[in-house]
Amino acid sequence: xxxxxxxxxxxxxxxxxxxxxxxxxxxxxxxxxxxxxxxxxxxxxxxxxxxxxxxxxxxxxxxxxxxxxxxxxxxxxxxxxxxxxxxxxxxxxxxxxxxxxxxxxxxxxxxxxxxxxxxxxxxxxxxxxxxxxxxxxxxxxxxxxxxxxxxxxxxxxxxxxxxxxxxxxxxxxxxxxxxxxxxxxxxxxxxxxxxxxxxxxxxxxxxxxxxxxxxxxxxxxxxxxxxxxxxxxxxxxxxxxxxxxxxxxxx
Numbered sequence: 001x002x003x004x005x006x007x008x009x010x011x012x013x014x015x016x017x018x019x020x021x022x023x024x025x026x027x028x029x030x031x032x033x034x035x036x037x038x039x040x041x042x043x044x045x046x047x048x049x050x051x052x053x054x055x056x057x058x059x060x061x062x063x064x065x066x067x068x069x070x071x072x073x074x075x076x077x078x079x080x081x082x083x084x085x086x087x088x089x090x091x092x093x094x095x096x097x098x099x100x101x102x103x104x105x106x107x108x109x110x111x112x113x114x115x116x117x118x119x120x121x122x123x124x125x126x127x128x129x130x131x132x133x134x135x136x137x138x139x140x141x142x143x144x145x146x147x148x149x150x151x152x153x154x155x156x157x158x159x160x161x162x163x164x165x166x167x168x169x170x171x172x173x174x175x176x177x178x179x180x181x182x183x184x185x186x187x188x189x190x191x192x193x194x195x196x197x198x199x200x201x202x203x204x205x206x207x208x209x210x211x212x213x214x215x216x217x218x219x220x221x222x223x224x225x226x227x228x229x230x231x232x233x234x235x236x237x238x239x240x241x242x243x244x245x246x247x248x249x250x251x
Contacts, residue, residue: 011040011048016057025071025144026080029064061119074122075140075147078106081124082114086137086148089127089165092155095140098175099167107165109134109150109158127165132192133158136185153185160198169234176202177209183216190219197229204231204245221245 018024018035033045040048049066052058058066061077075095079085088109093099105123108114111134114126136154139146150158156176159166166172190199203220206213224246230237231247239250 011036011044012052012057015045015048015052019058019068023144025068026061026076027066029066059120062117071144072120073141073145073147074106075149076145077119077122078108078124079147081108081117081119082110082112082126084112084134085110085126086134086150088150088155088158089162090159090167092150093159093166093172093175095149096152096155098152098155098179099171101167101171103167125165127162132194133161135192136189151185152179153182154189156181156202157186157189157193157198160201161193161195163233169232173201173205173232177205177211181213181216183213186213186216187219196223196225196227197233199223200229200245200247201231204242204247207245 015032015036019027024032029046029049032049033042036045049058053060053066057069059069060066062081065080067077075087075091078087086109087095087106089107090099090101090103090105091107094102105125108124108126109129110126111129111131113128116123116125118124136151136157137148138151140149141147156172159172160176163169163172186202190202199220200223203217205211206220207217221244224244226246228241228246228248231239231249235250237248237250239248241248
């Protein structure tokens with residue numbers, strides 16, 4: 001038994017040394033096992049990881065995923081919880097400085113079905129979208145604190161597409177009106193997302209606020225049809241109809 005314990009301790013130390021030397025702060029069991037597979041079988045390796053978790057050197061995020069003790073970057077962790085995760089919606093609005101309202105929930109866009117979960121007292125909300133909507137992704141942060149997030153234009157399009165994940169929709173409308181945007185990117189992302197009501201809302205706001213966005217306004221007018229949508233889809237169904245934009249102004 002003593003020899004067995006000694007061998008297990010050796011494995012634990014080797015794993016810890018590798019994590020320290022390579023500055024690895026978040027990993028999956030399978031990723032880390034590739035480094036040790038020629039020396040240990042999977043059972044031995046998993047047992048060593050379990051021991052490190054038990055004594056507090058590493059912490060389990062979810063099955064097969066770990067962080068080094070003390071690492072608490074919620075956006076990096078959010079990226080790691082599903083294969084193609086991207087920080088988006090209200091979280092991205094805040095990260096890009098488009099709203100001062102801070103979300104207590106981390107919103108994660110993904111093409112995978114993933115249950116919402118709470119990890120280290122942080123709520124993670126996963127929003128599944130079609131693969132064609134997974135564009136406009138950039139990296140923020142450096143080193144171990146780098147993570148993927150939707151860029152500024154994709155963030156605002158996403159918030160108009162699925163406003164229930166943007167906090168108060170009035171914040172998204174205010175962010176749109178108060179900031180400058182790449183018209184080319186807005187048109188590209190709106191075309192990929194394919195939500196005509198969202199495009200009409202942005203086009204109306206740009207038009208009424210005399211924003212320097214003539215190409216985007218023409219693009220938005222081109223998709224107006226006989227359907228009347230609410231300007232604010234989360235507000236009451238009362239207000240004046242603006243036929244030009246196919247919207248009921250219910251703000």
